Amino acid sequence: MSIILIVDDDLQLRRLLRTTLAGHGHTVAEAGSVAEAIAAVDRIRPSLMLLDLGLPDGDGLDVLRKLSVDHRPPVIVLSARGQEGDKVTALDAGADDYLTKPFGASELLARIRVALRRVGGAPAVDVIEVGPIKIDQPRHVVTVDGREVHLTPIEFRLLLELARQPGRVLTYRKLLAEVWGPNAVDETHYLRVHMGALRRKIEADPARPRWLLTEAGVGYRLREPAPTA
């Protein structure tokens, strides 16, 4: 059972999150400020933290920065629409994902599921399957619905990065660093062009993507397949 730390100064929102998460079997702890959050992380070692960016005694990013990487649980940032810059900053500072307020319960639970899975560590498998997409790593073969698609090395690498953490948004910067190396982190044009090419090969209709989703101003995300009940 996972312990989730909610860091938000709004009591109503905390109450809502507490009720929702407890109802889904999570243990919930709460903090209303940067100081409280850091103390709570030290004390209770949560398995995940929901972090609001606007806190009374500082920026939510301060919590990320003050916690050492070893001590830091997976973090989902809560932020408002139109703060794409803040989202990117938080993601690049080590947050795992973000949720735009207001958000629905199912979306919240899905993101929590994705972030917790990362803690468990995705098993190092040779073949990754996300929806109809199947990536055979050793053989460098990708099939969509059983049909083989031919990807360039860059496209293969891009797809693999996204497929390793389905449902998780990866910033332009992160994708560029992973695929091209740290010197290319600002070349978002590269990414967009290759992403477009990859979509044309993977998606039935690249202008209405089912899997390779755009998070405008932030990055890309491979859709997590709906959990099969």
Added chain:
Amino acid sequence: MDATSSPLTIAPQRATAAAYGRAVFAIASATAIGMALAGYATTAEITMLYLISIMLASLAVAAFDFCFVPPRFAFAVSDLRYLMTFAVMFAAGLVISTLTTRLRRQEHDAVLRERDTAALLAFTRDIAAAVAPRDAAAVTVAHLEACFSVTASVLVTDPHTPGALATLAGQLALAPADLEVVRWAVDHGQSGGHGTETLGDAQILAVPLLSGRDPVGAIAVQARHDPGHRGGAALPLIEAMARQAGLALGRVKFADQAREAALRARTEETRNALLSAVSHDLRTPLSVIIGAATSLRDDPERLSAAARRELVGSIVEDAQRLERVLGNLLQLTRVESGLVPSRELIPIEELVGGALTQLEDAIGEREIHLDLAADLVVPVDAVLFEQVLINLIDNAVKHGAPPIELRARRDGAAVVIEVRDHGPGVPAGLGQRLFDKFVRASTAPGAGLGLAVARAIVEAHGGSIVVANAPGGGARFSIELPAEHPAAIRPHIDELAGLPVRDVAS
């Protein structure tokens, strides 16, 4: 207007010194010619000379008597027959010269009247085009200074400060005494000053400007070359011009007031629309949410499972509606307060794809047709522009009918993006007002902000957006954006080939 050199005074030509001079000269000439012919012609023939010279009267008779009637070189008359001749000559000369003078005067007056009429006509035409008080005043000054050798100014009363006069046009420097003349003319609604019966000693002539019966100002003129000149005959024309100018000033002033009133009304309208939008579009969903939520809280036992589901559904939907209204208001405020888009070259496919993904639930099973030019990139702010597409598609979903068509192509130096639906189209008379805040095409829920946001963002990108009814029905929204750096993305693709790709196994 060709009368630029007309003097201020166009007085009826009475016998002037020049006219007398001309008469004396004519008589002297006739006398000289008569002298030369004295040896060859009879005296009767020489008499004709004087008749021909037309300038007659007593001077001619006297000259004839003195020079030719015996005894010559004396005014004495020895032959009585000559007395008869004198009388006939005198009478004929008098009649002819009177008739000639009258004819010439009539002819002169006709020319002047014609010139005045032309001047007034030209003035009327020009002043009719004036749209602001300042224009009307400037036209008046220009015409006055062109018609007469004067310097002119137009002064107007200030409705807020009784008695105050402000110069609206013209270079005439007015001394305090001159201002008194102008004030008198305005107060009495009559011309005053130079050349009139009132304050005739003044340097300037002031003619009131009347709009209906209300004095709105005055024209002040001062002769340019000849300050001593009396301004009698120009007065009727100046007064005629003043009547026209007064009417024009009244007209443009009313137009000004009407415009101001319309602006006030519009501001008021916007405020009222905001209030009504806020009270309606925020309060209605809130009422639903509070009502449904309290029902669920207070007596859940009485509600069937289906009713509970319905209430919960209402809460969710109306909360989302609230969020959209607030989001649009916020976005609009941000863009209108001068948010600078951070532009990057974005493939159109990605923009459209992002928007369609966001609208997945709203679109549902509706048919969407896409026609996007291959490899088209647009220099836009990805987040803002996705919002434009979202709002346009959402608008088509709500107010139009499927299929919804999305087109994008390069058109010269521009990128054209179109969103078209097959619904009822834009209501007649609404047109581009559809983009105004709080204007709604139908009764479908919404605050009428989505399209205002779309236009604000497009304009922040230096583009334009218009709506029209498409042939075959439905509304078509067309965005035109400058397609700067058309080749900018190409070099990057080439550079990419040379970049090392990190090993998969790292």
